[in-house]
Amino acid sequence: MDVIKRAGGAGQITWVNLQNADGTAGEFVGPLKSAGIGVGQIVGGLQVGEGMQPYVTQEFATLVKQYPGFGGGWLWNLEAFGTANTASYAAALSKGLAGG
Amino acid sequence: MTGEAKIGVYTLGTYSVANPTPSDQDLMVEEAVALSASDFNLVMLASLHVHDDGSIFFNDTPMINSNPPARSGQLSRNLPQCFKTIMSKSVMLASFGGGGEFNGNPVGYWDFSAIKTLIGKYPDPTKNPFFQNLAFMFDTYPWIRGIDLDLECNSLADHQSFTTTLATIIKWLGAGKYARFARTSFRTFGWT
Numbered sequence: 001m002d003v004i005k006r007a008g009g010a011g012q013i014t015w016v017n018l019q020n021a022d023g024t025a026g027e028f029v030g031p032l033k034s035a036g037i038g039v040g041q042i043v044g045g046l047q048v049g050e051g052m053q054p055y056v057t058q059e060f061a062t063l064v065k066q067y068p069g070f071g072g073g074w075l076w077n078l079e080a081f082g083t084a085n086t087a088s089y090a091a092a093l094s095k096g097l098a099g100g
Numbered sequence: 101m102t103g104e105a106k107i108g109v110y111t112l113g114t115y116s117v118a119n120p121t122p123s124d125q126d127l128m129v130e131e132a133v134a135l136s137a138s139d140f141n142l143v144m145l146a147s148l149h150v151h152d153d154g155s156i157f158f159n160d161t162p163m164i165n166s167n168p169p170a171r172s173g174q175l176s177r178n179l180p181q182c183f184k185t186i187m188s189k190s191v192m193l194a195s196f197g198g199g200g201e202f203n204g205n206p207v208g209y210w211d212f213s214a215i216k217t218l219i220g221k222y223p224d225p226t227k228n229p230f231f232q233n234l235a236f237m238f239d240t241y242p243w244i245r246g247i248d249l250d251l252e253c254n255s256l257a258d259h260q261s262f263t264t265t266l267a268t269i270i271k272w273l274g275a276g277k278y279a280r281f282a283r284t285s286f287r288t289f290g291w292t
Contacts, residue, residue: 002260006267013270015106017144017248043106043142072106074142079112083131090107090139097105 010036053092060096108142116158132182147198154229169236183243197250206252
């Protein structure tokens with residue numbers, strides 16, 4: 001949070017990508033809010049491999065249930081699930097953010 | 101993207117192949133088209149690295165040379181077309197740093213160490229080789245709209261030693277750029 005303060009405040013940050021959000025959101029959401037970064041500015045990350053679309057939907061549905069208004073999600077990484085699955089992973093993530 | 105949920109993905113390696121073959125280039129186009137046809141609206145290129153002279157590498161491939169800033173010429177000539185395709189749907193960021201060990205520390209630690217040293221030597225961003233190269237990168241690839249700071253360290257103390265460096269990068273880049281928080285595999289915290 002010192003970085004936000006020293007960088008000139010939360011106005012300098014458009015959003016924060018939170019790595020491994022399924023395990024870290026509980027520790028970061030509160031302190032980020034105190035630093036001026038609202039839940040809608042936090043984008044949660046998840047590491048994935050092949051054939052994990054249902055898992056993606058489930059994890060993000062759980063996250064948004066716990067933190068309504070979450071700013072979005074991201075996946076690490078495309079090459080791990082394959083170009084041919086790009087649309088289905090994006091759809092799985094989108095579905096999870098919509099509540100599953 | 102204000103008000104719209106971010107649906108993001110990192111792409112690792114596809115676009116950083118040095119002197120790509122026609123087959124490599126076909127894969128790049130295929131991935132760009134797949135991204136533009138999907139619901140993803142945030143794409144992050146992983147991973148960019150900074151050397152001691154401020155030069156920028158895209159994974160192991162030289163991207164922007166230092167003094168003066170110049171394209172290395174080793175990346176695909178089709179990158180602009182691929183990035184333009186991706187950008188038709190997404191915000192695209194370049195992710196600096198990342199994991200993977202080198203000489204006892206995560207690779208990102210060394211990238212931000214180089215940036216820290218260069219900020220100390222060149223406190224004016226217009227004279228700082230890394231920031232000159234970063235500006236050149238944005239000019240060369242205007243589809244890249246910001247950077248993702250993926251500092252990974254072995255300890256909280258190491259992370260804290262980069263607080264001023266990260267704040268300086270964010271300040272110098274100005275509002276509207278982006279930052280990412282990371283957590284290392286050692287369960288310490290940091291900015292990335």
